[in-house]
Amino acid sequence: MEMVVFLYFAGVIVTTAGLVVALKNPVYSALALLVMFFHVAGLFVTLHAEFLAIIQVLVYAGAILVLYLFVVMLLNLKREEHFHHQWLVGLFLGFVLFAEAALLLLKGHATLGKTEAPAQLAQGNTESIGELLYSTYLFPFEVASLILLVAMVGAVILTKKGIMEVKS
């Protein structure tokens, strides 16, 4: 049963991810992305990571995708009539890489499934993640906050008008 659920989610994720790249209308691409985000969230649920599943839907489907759609509509992107002329090369290389990975995984003794899913947590998902973020992973958590600071200030710098005065 577990396997069937996993295969369903994984299959939809791979298919829709392919559609995001292959569809010619950017709005359709965005919708395919939306479906993919929901199925990733589903995958999280099967792993007992309910908090991540909710965040996945809220942040990715809710915030990021809506922003993306705004940009698509503001820029009034035209339907792409032709793929980039290098798409055949890309497809070929992608196929080679895929075949290589598949060959490796089939021939070698893969360690897949070695890491067991953690047992049911004593406390809720949210508490555990919060506690980890503020104890063991405090340092990377704070570095991530610096990254957000840089991104924010940088966006202002690059878009603000009249920072640079042109010498007359």
Next chain:
Amino acid sequence: MNIPLADIVTILPELIVIGMACLLLVLDPITPKSKKDLLAWASLGALAVCVIMILGSFGGRVMAFSDLVVVDGYASFWKLLLCLVSGMTILLSMTYLKEEHIDLAEFYGFILLALVGMMVMVSGADLLVIYLGIELMSITLYIMVGFKRFEARSIESSAKYFVLGAFSSGILLYGISLLFGVAGSTRLSEIASTMNDQSLSDPLVLISLMLIIVGFGFKVAAVPFHMWTPDVYQGAPTSVTAFMAVASKAASFAAFLRVLLEAFGGLKPNWTGMILVLCLLTVALGNLVAIVQTNVKRMLAYSSIAHAGYALIGLVVAGWIGTEAGVSARGVSSLMLYLAIYSFMTLGAFSMVAILRNGGLEGEELNDFTGLAKRHKGGAFLMMVFMVSLAGIPPTAGFIGKFYLFMAAVNAGLAWLAVIGLVFAAISAFYYLRVVMVMYMREPSSEQELTTRLALSPSVSVVLACAIAGVVLLGIFPGPLVSVADLSTLPVK
């Protein structure tokens, strides 16, 4: 939440730089235009304090923040180098920004934040921390490349760098996540302890190792992941180019080395071959393509690719099977030595390009250097020394760096690799010495004669003095730096 005081003390240098960076961002809007230099001096002061603190805690090995951060001699060595390079970049930028009319004091804050990212990278003992350090550094650099906002080339290179950089980060992260699936941890030491003989042929480990090498290969600009380098280096403001070519490359190499040796130390047969191929391609392509460049910034970009190739020789030696531990450690320390020397000469060369920017000259085309010896003796002489050093001709430091790298290769039984390196070093002399030839043997046009005015200022003079001192002194007395690099090398298993 309670953090042990000892942990805080361990990362005090980083905290000082972060504090100053945030202070600069806040102070910038309320500082009058004429006083912006004060902000640069303040950041230099913070860097000086930082250097003193790192020197004070040099040696020893301290782990902090639940073993996510490590401060050892290796990390301290790179941090000192990075602080020095950042300081020189700030000094150079004080003049360069005025010449280019970039009135953004955020610039200094951004250099400090990029420095924090690099410091996190070099002292990360966990793949997650190293990744976040890389992201902090890269995102800051994406923005700094676009600081000449009203020049299409600068914005274009910023966008290019961002797209390709994000792509490579994705590849790196994919590798890390696969590795987490196998090892169950992102700590370098724990990954190393889960690796055994079986792992040598474990496909998941192989794929993740490959992805991680590709990710880092992009950051150090190794062929075939170098495509972004020439365009980005050319489009970025010159002082940012200097900073990227030197500091970000050094920090990426530092993290690359630590990941390969500490996490994948047991998988040397797997990665040495990949690194060897990267190394050969990088040395060959970097040097050959540099020959046809007529833009000096682009030429220096290819030269920096070629130098990354030389540095990879050190990594190959460190990973070569069947070498004694002492010889492998020599590979690491000669790589550290090489990048330190490379920093001085490359910063010097880019500084010369930056100050030639003045007086109607762009200073980027080879033609702009025509007859510089007649127009400005001192400037031409400095540029000549940097070019000679980059070509690796004695008695400059460039020769010492290559000498130790090639010696390490010979000692590891890789004499053929040293010979290939030598051949390409000889080829590289062609395009470096062409700049010297143009400066000394051609007559400047009458128009150029009139317009020459180097944008020399006290702060730029300090940068040039530091660079030339590094190139000449390390060329004559390399002893102290060699022993420091030997002392702070990573233990090779």
